[in-house]
Amino acid sequence: MALATSSTGWVSGSGHVRHQTLSIIVENRAGVLARVSALFARRGFNIISLAVAPTDDEAFSRITIVIDLEETSVEQVTKQLFKLVNVVKITELAPGEAIERELALISVRCAPPGGPGPSRGEVADLVRIFGGTVVDVGQEALTVMVAGQPSLLDDFEELLRPYEIIDMQRTGRVALPKLERQAPGRRRAGASGLLRPVAH
Amino acid sequence: MQLTGAQALIKSLEMERTEVIFGLPGGAILPAYDPILDSPIRHVLVRHEQGAGHMAEGYAHVTGRPGVAMVTSGPAATNLVTPLCNAYMDSVPMVAITGQVSRSVIGSDSFQEADTVGITRSVTKHNELLMSPEEIPLAVRQAFLLATTGRPGPVLLDIPKDVLQAKMEWYWPTDGEVSDSMPGYRPTTKGHPRQVREAARLITASKRPVIYAGGGILKAHAADALRKLAELINVPVVTTLMARGAFPDSHRQCLGMPGMHGNYTAVTSMQEADLLIALGTRFDDRVTGNTSGFAPHAKIIHVDIDPAELSKIRQADVPIVGDCRLVIEELVRVLIEGGEPQPDRSAWWAQIADWQARFPLHYDPQADGEGLKPQAVIEALRDSSPPGTILVAGVGQHQMWASQYWRFEEPYTWVNSGGLGTMGFAVPAAVGAKVGRPDRTVWAIDGDGCFQMTAQELVTAAAERIPVKIAILNNAYLGMVRQWQELFYEERYSEVYLSPDLPDYVKWSEAMGCAAFRVESPEDVQPVIDKANSIDDRPVVIDFRTDWLEKVFPMVPAGHSNSDIIVHPAQRSGGEKVVQ
Ligand SMILES: Cc1ncc(C[n+]2csc(CCOP(=O)(O)OP(=O)(O)O)c2C)c(N)n1
Ligand SMILES: [Mg+2]
Numbered sequence: 001m002a003l004a005t006s007s008t009g010w011v012s013g014s015g016h017v018r019h020q021t022l023s024i025i026v027e028n029r030a031g032v033l034a035r036v037s038a039l040f041a042r043r044g045f046n047i048i049s050l051a052v053a054p055t056d057d058e059a060f061s062r063i064t065i066v067i068d069l070e071e072t073s074v075e076q077v078t079k080q081l082f083k084l085v086n087v088v089k090i091t092e093l094a095p096g097e098a099i100e101r102e103l104a105l106i107s108v109r110c111a112p113p114g115g116p117g118p119s120r121g122e123v124a125d126l127v128r129i130f131g132g133t134v135v136d137v138g139q140e141a142l143t144v145m146v147a148g149q150p151s152l153l154d155d156f157e158e159l160l161r162p163y164e165i166i167d168m169q170r171t172g173r174v175a176l177p178k179l180e181r182q183a184p185g186r187r188r189a190g191a192s193g194l195l196r197p198v199a200h
Numbered sequence: 201m202q203l204t205g206a207q208a209l210i211k212s213l214e215m216e217r218t219e220v221i222f223g224l225p226g227g228a229i230l231p232a233y234d235p236i237l238d239s240p241i242r243h244v245l246v247r248h249e250q251g252a253g254h255m256a257e258g259y260a261h262v263t264g265r266p267g268v269a270m271v272t273s274g275p276a277a278t279n280l281v282t283p284l285c286n287a288y289m290d291s292v293p294m295v296a297i298t299g300q301v302s303r304s305v306i307g308s309d310s311f312q313e314a315d316t317v318g319i320t321r322s323v324t325k326h327n328e329l330l331m332s333p334e335e336i337p338l339a340v341r342q343a344f345l346l347a348t349t350g351r352p353g354p355v356l357l358d359i360p361k362d363v364l365q366a367k368m369e370w371y372w373p374t375d376g377e378v379s380d381s382m383p384g385y386r387p388t389t390k391g392h393p394r395q396v397r398e399a400a401r402l403i404t405a406s407k408r409p410v411i412y413a414g415g416g417i418l419k420a421h422a423a424d425a426l427r428k429l430a431e432l433i434n435v436p437v438v439t440t441l442m443a444r445g446a447f448p449d450s451h452r453q454c455l456g457m458p459g460m461h462g463n464y465t466a467v468t469s470m471q472e473a474d475l476l477i478a479l480g481t482r483f484d485d486r487v488t489g490n491t492s493g494f495a496p497h498a499k500i501i502h503v504d505i506d507p508a509e510l511s512k513i514r515q516a517d518v519p520i521v522g523d524c525r526l527v528i529e530e531l532v533r534v535l536i537e538g539g540e541p542q543p544d545r546s547a548w549w550a551q552i553a554d555w556q557a558r559f560p561l562h563y564d565p566q567a568d569g570e571g572l573k574p575q576a577v578i579e580a581l582r583d584s585s586p587p588g589t590i591l592v593a594g595v596g597q598h599q600m601w602a603s604q605y606w607r608f609e610e611p612y613t614w615v616n617s618g619g620l621g622t623m624g625f626a627v628p629a630a631v632g633a634k635v636g637r638p639d640r641t642v643w644a645i646d647g648d649g650c651f652q653m654t655a656q657e658l659v660t661a662a663a664e665r666i667p668v669k670i671a672i673l674n675n676a677y678l679g680m681v682r683q684w685q686e687l688f689y690e691e692r693y694s695e696v697y698l699s700p701d702l703p704d705y706v707k708w709s710e711a712m713g714c715a716a717f718r719v720e721s722p723e724d725v726q727p728v729i730d731k732a733n734s735i736d737d738r739p740v741v742i743d744f745r746t747d748w749l750e751k752v753f754p755m756v757p758a759g760h761s762n763s764d765i766i767v768h769p770a771q772r773s774g775g776e777k778v779v780q
Contacts, residue, residue: 027384031329035321042322079508085326085346088384 018069019048021098021175024081025089028054028061032086036063043080046071049102049172060088064174093175100175103147104156105135109164112140118163130156141166205333206231206364209297210239212340215372218268220244220259220635222252226272227312228299231364244635244664249276251628251657253283257292258632261615262590262640264421266293266347267632273299274312277358278319282622285323287354289619290442291419293347294354295340296324302362303331316358325353331360333368341378350387351506352419387505391522391530399477399501399518400534406475406499408548409435412458412487415442415618416480416504422525423447423611426479429528432535433542436552438466440481442618445608455552459487461600461752464559467762469552470495478502480524483513484619493761503527561604562768563750566722571747574598574673577725578605581643581671584729589641590615590633594626594650596680598673600752602645613640624653630668631661641669641733648674648698648705655708661739662713669732669740670709675748676700683751700745709741718743 026032033052040047046068055062067077078090093100111117123142124134132146146156150173157168203211209232213221220242225233236243246252249271256267271280277298287294300306301313317329326346330339336359343355373381403409417426423446430437430453437447438458447454458466470476476498481487488494491513502509502516503524510519520527563575578601591606592615593599599616608614615633617625630644651672661668682696709716715735717728719742732740753768 031317034318038321076508076512079510082384083325083351083506083508085382085385 019066019095020069020074021093021095021100021173022065022067022074022078022081023091023093023098023175023177024063024065024087025055025060026063026084027086027088028059029086032061032084033063035084035086036065036081039080039084043076045077045080049170051172051174053174064172066173091177093177097178098175099178100149100173101147102150102153102171102173103145104153104168104170105143105145106157106160106168107136107141107143107166108160109141109166115140123160123163126156126159132156201370202367203370204231204235204364205336205359205366205368207235208333208336208368208370209340209359209364210235210241211370212337212372213241213268214239215337216340216344217265219265221268221270222246222255222259222632223270223297224249224252224272224276226276226299228273228301228361229270229276229297229359229364230272230299231361232270232297232299232359242635244631244660244666246628246660247656248654249279250282250624251631251654251660253280253294253296254286254622254625254628254654255632255635255657256294256296257283257287257290257625258592258615258629258634259636260287260292260294260632261629262612262633263636264293264612265636266295266344266352268295268297270297271299272312273301273316274314277314277316281320281323282620284320284354284356286617286620286622286625288323288325290617291352291415292354293352295343295347296320296354296356298356298358299364300329300358300360303360304362306360316356320356323354324356325351327356327358329358329360330363333363333366336363336368337371338373338378338381341373342382345378346382346385350385351504388507388521389505389523389526391503391520391527393530395518395520396527396530396534399503399520399531400538402475402499402501402518403433403435403477403535404538404540404542407543407545408469408473408497409433409475409477409545410455410469410473410498411435411437412440412470412476412478412481413437413443413446414440414479414481415446416524417443417446418480418611420480420505420524420526422480422523422528425525425528425532427451429532429535432532434545435477436469436549438462438470439608440484440487440618441603441616443481444603444606444614445611448609449607450609455556457603459484460489460756460758461604461754462487463561463604464754464765464767465552465555467754467756467765468555470498471762472551473498475499475501478504478516479528480504482506482509485513486618488513489756489762489764490760493763495762559754559767559771562753562771564770566747570749571675571745572719572722572725574601574675574744574746574750575605576722577671577673577719577744577746578602578645580725580729581645582606584726584733585643586641588613589643590637592616592626592630592633592642592644594644594646595621595623596647596650596678597675597683597750597752598645598647598650598679600680601673604752623647623650626650627654627668627670628657628660630670631657631666634661634666634668644668644670646670646672647679648672648676648700649678651705652698652703655712658709658712658714658739658741665737667736667739669742670714671742671744672705673746674700674705674743675746675750677748679748679750680752682748686751687755688757705741705743709739709743712739714739714741716741716743718745720745
């Protein structure tokens with residue numbers, strides 16, 4: 001199946017293909033994630049990343065899925081997902097309407113003190129520019145953490161490439177809808193608050 | 201009141217007004233078989249678990265109530281996979297109960313352990329592994345609700361042996377509790393009023409409309425509503441393989457079955473239509489042929505309770521999510537209130553009459569020394585059957601002829617495997633249908649190949665005194681496959697010959713406790729059918745020796761547009777096919 005989560009290291013690329021984020025509220029019960037991923041496999045839907053965690057209400061979890069619009073119709077995905085009894089709500093998050101974040105841990109080769117090749121400082125500088133932190137230090141490598149918009153992570157990954165990336169783990173994106181900024185009286189008619197359920 | 205999980209299970213099934221369970225016991229489900237001895241629920245002991253599943257389906261098809269199948273873990277649960285998939289494809293309400301190994305050994309590959317919930321996930325509307333006896337009543341209520349509402353389908357409950365043995369405090373959940381327990385399950389039943397008005401507008405504007413009625417009409421009990429609508433707007437109706445009987449074949453407006461082996465007029469009227477009113481149907485490829493060439497001039501009104509079916513295959517101009525009966529009734533109301541006259545469609549009706557006159561269903565009469573014409577056998581059966589007879593079919597040529605040559609006048613008189621095309625469906629489904637409607641005559645038209653897959657359920661029928669009647673159209677071949685090899689593989693016949701007399705169907709059927717006859721000559725067809733119809737204390741099997749060369753026409757070759765329909769050779773005007 002096309003569950004090319006970022007855990008494979010190099011298949012990030014969500015910034016490069018047309019994509020759509022779905023935020024799915026499911027009942028927090030055994031087997032629900034299996035139902036969702038089995039549905040994607042069975043129907044041949046392509047997804048770019050998938051992240052899942054409980055919500056503030058422990059009865060529910062939120063699954064954030066980024067789907068590849070080149071290969072897959074959002075309409076069919078949402079309608080088929082809705083047929084799963086444990087799926088409670090689906091919100092389509094267009095890129096402009098959502099706050100999206102992703103986190104990456106990357107181990108990168110650098111020279112031991114005094115040795116040839118890029119120094120720790122050089123890598124650490126780059127990490128700092130991207131607002132990241134160094135989270136582990138070894139003799140010949142650093143592990144760094146960067147969090148931000150997925151496109152920022154793509155850029156960071158690109159800039160690290162000339163150095164030797166030993167290992168990388170991206171989380172896949174998580175997202176929430178943007179908050180309403182206008183005072184209640186001035187909202188556009190039809191702007192339905194925070195979530196835009198796509199089907200029910 | 202303290203009950204064991206097993207007692208709670210059987211009591212819950214009673215509370216859901218279960219009349220009959222089709223099943224077969226074994227280790228993990230054993231605890232549930234003990235309280236059956238004290239229950240008013242009838243149990244039908246099958247000879248293979250696939251039979252239990254198809255019986256439950258046959259029962260559901262003719263009663264509208266969910267069929268219940270109960271089997272043990274592991275191999276029994278896997279034997280149930282085919283009927284679950286069949287029920288899923290044909291939206292048949294069914295509740296399956298499977299035993300599971302005890303909780304403490306789940307995941308350890310213990311004896312007869314299978315990941316039943318994992319294996320059946322994609323062939324059920326929903327399934328659950330129940331990890332405590334307290335869950336049982338609610339889970340059973342959920343299962344019946346899910347199986348029968350929205351788009352119906354099979355639901356499976358997998359129950360570990362020790363959960364069946366453990367004690368629980370009995371309770372019966374309220375409607376509110378059931379609803380609250382499934383916050384994500386809220387099927388839409390009422391059509392959107394604006395869409396319904398738009399549908400009425402399109403209908404009133406159309407010159408060449410066709411009502412494309414599917415199995416959803418039957419699931420929604422919408423046959424009366426369909427007839428009201430069709431007569432109100434005077435529009436022709438095609439009934440898909442799953443909808444035979446939803447609109448009477450004898451009705452002036454009925455064009456019969458569309459699709460790969462549909463009749464010429466049904467297929468061609470859809471191709472030429474300017475509007476398809478698709479009701480409870482899913483644009484299956486066996487109906488549409490190559491979708492890019494399907495009904496090229498038609499606007500589409502598509503009504504279905506499953507939103508995922510709308511615009512899945514063909515973009516709908518007016519998609520309406522809702523229960524077919526409610527939406528059709530609303531549409532009728534809007535049309536009557538609008539009061540606009542329907543346009544003059546006499547040219548369309550004249551065109552249809554012309555197709556019907558030129559291309560009726562056709563077969564050549566039997567030639568001397570050749571086998572019986574299968575179509576003639578079906579006509580004789582049809583004409584000898586009392587009104588309301590339920591017809592069941594297997595899968596293959598005989599199924600298509602059964603659908604073509606029977607006359608379906610009432611809903612719920614046709615039971616067949618459409619979406620999955622499951623050989624072996626007929627015998628057990630007929631048994632289930634007869635259990636559901638003991639007042640009706642139940643005939644199954646089966647193929648020799650299909651019969652060999654599930655014939656052992658005639659032992660069940662004989663033992664349980666369920667007098668079904670089976671007509672084997674014995675052409676000694678996997679006939680439908682042979683037809684494809686003849687037409688598309690240059691008559692290179694590969695692994696399709698079965699033999700007419702190995703097995704000896706008469707001896708075999710007698711050994712299974714049935715009355716059995718063989719018919720080889722046309723003079724014997726009627727007397728033997730009469731004989732079979734007079735027997736009511738046992739199952740009956742007739743081995744009709746049919747013409748192995750007979751093919752199903754018309755035919756749209758797989759992957760072709762419906763406009764490439766091939767009619768019977770006798771109707772071809774010189775060329776290989778008639779493209780009007
Ligand atoms: C379980 C299963 N296996 C294989 C097929 C493929 N298949 C479709 S029709 C057919 C031949 C059926 O033979 P028979 O029952 O003799 O019917 P006939 O076509 O001769 O009327 C086969 C093999 C199927 N539909 N189902
Ligand atoms: Mg045959």
